[in-house]
Amino acid sequence: MVSARKYRIAVVGATGAVGVEFMRCLEDRRFPVGELRLLASARSVGKKLRFQAKDVPVEELKESSFSGIEIAFFSAGGSISKKFAPIAARAGAVVIDNSSAFRMDPAVPLVIPEINPQAVGAHKGIIANPNCSTIIAITPLWPIHRRNPIRRLIAATYQAASGAGAAAMAELRESTRAFLNEQEYKPTVLPHPYAFNLFSHNSKVDPATGYNEEEAKMANETRKIFNDSSIRISATCVRVPVLRAHSEALNFECVRPITPNEVRDILQNAPGVRIVDSPEKNLFPMPKDASGQGDILVGRIRQDSSDPTGRSIALFVAGDQLLKGAALNGVQIAEILIRQQVAVG
Numbered sequence: 001m002v003s004a005r006k007y008r009i010a011v012v013g014a015t016g017a018v019g020v021e022f023m024r025c026l027e028d029r030r031f032p033v034g035e036l037r038l039l040a041s042a043r044s045v046g047k048k049l050r051f052q053a054k055d056v057p058v059e060e061l062k063e064s065s066f067s068g069i070e071i072a073f074f075s076a077g078g079s080i081s082k083k084f085a086p087i088a089a090r091a092g093a094v095v096i097d098n099s100s101a102f103r104m105d106p107a108v109p110l111v112i113p114e115i116n117p118q119a120v121g122a123h124k125g126i127i128a129n130p131n132c133s134t135i136i137a138i139t140p141l142w143p144i145h146r147r148n149p150i151r152r153l154i155a156a157t158y159q160a161a162s163g164a165g166a167a168a169m170a171e172l173r174e175s176t177r178a179f180l181n182e183q184e185y186k187p188t189v190l191p192h193p194y195a196f197n198l199f200s201h202n203s204k205v206d207p208a209t210g211y212n213e214e215e216a217k218m219a220n221e222t223r224k225i226f227n228d229s230s231i232r233i234s235a236t237c238v239r240v241p242v243l244r245a246h247s248e249a250l251n252f253e254c255v256r257p258i259t260p261n262e263v264r265d266i267l268q269n270a271p272g273v274r275i276v277d278s279p280e281k282n283l284f285p286m287p288k289d290a291s292g293q294g295d296i297l298v299g300r301i302r303q304d305s306s307d308p309t310g311r312s313i314a315l316f317v318a319g320d321q322l323l324k325g326a327a328l329n330g331v332q333i334a335e336i337l338i339r340q341q342v343a344v345g
Helices: 017-028 078-090 117-122 132-147 166-180 213-226 260-267 323-344
Strands: 007-012 033-040 048-051 054-060 071-074 094-097 126-128 150-159 232-239 246-254 273-275 296-303 312-319
Touching: 007 017, 007 078, 017 033, 017 048, 017 323, 033 048, 071 078, 071 323, 078 094, 078 126, 094 323, 117 323, 132 150, 132 213, 132 246, 132 260, 132 273, 132 296, 132 312, 132 323, 150 213, 213 232, 260 273, 260 296, 260 312, 312 323
Parallel strands: 007 033, 007 071, 033 054, 071 094, 094 126, 150 232, 273 296
Antiparallel strands: 048 054, 150 246, 246 312, 296 312
């Protein structure tokens, strides 16, 4: 986007996988950056990252880091956000936080621009970026929900290494190389061998419910973003040996009967969504095609044959976890902030 006014921007966690994507999105979308402050832990001080053909030094994150900053993108984990996001907000910045620290705080907007952009205006200094799996699942479901409310959602995720950060992506590469060379490899980032394997998402399981934190996030965040506490949601989240881009099998039940053709018609021009659905070519959403671009790919759109009422649809989606699942969504939120400021005058 182009704006006559330039903004002072900070990226917290700048050297991480999402931090790097924040910078790339800001540059690719021509965000009006006047000053860019890159913040990370002390061990990253001295590094330089490229932005707009210039090398920008990485600074140590401190309580004083946010003086003069207007928008701060956070992607350094929940503990860092809990400590520093309120400090940044008190210093006058609007924080767009990619961690789970504030998502379920009723005073903090949880925003997907294609769904609830109006929520941005209710912020009190902090705006939460939803979980990547939630964004990828419900961006294409929202336009359907508006036309024919979704009452139940069953999701199974196939989550890439990118969701666990740059270190997990490196571990997948290294463990795959070791596997192919018949060498022993001991994982240090993820709890199980990653090459040619898959396992339940590496978040804590609640012994009372049997659901892990990732699965609970999908359910709770969807209800908050849709502003509908009545939706019944069950998710099974799995880590798969894919470098980048999450995929998800979704099955949803609507209030009224709905057909695959109706779903296609609704999604044909839906923002942030692209239909990839060619049974003739056996061509459907794949992580390799979702990677590096901002749309959520949607395909395998079919009637759920187990529901005789005709109210249920099964489909498959894929989206770049680092882009629409994280950095791109955050930058889109910042663009809404700027448009609101321009509108106010």
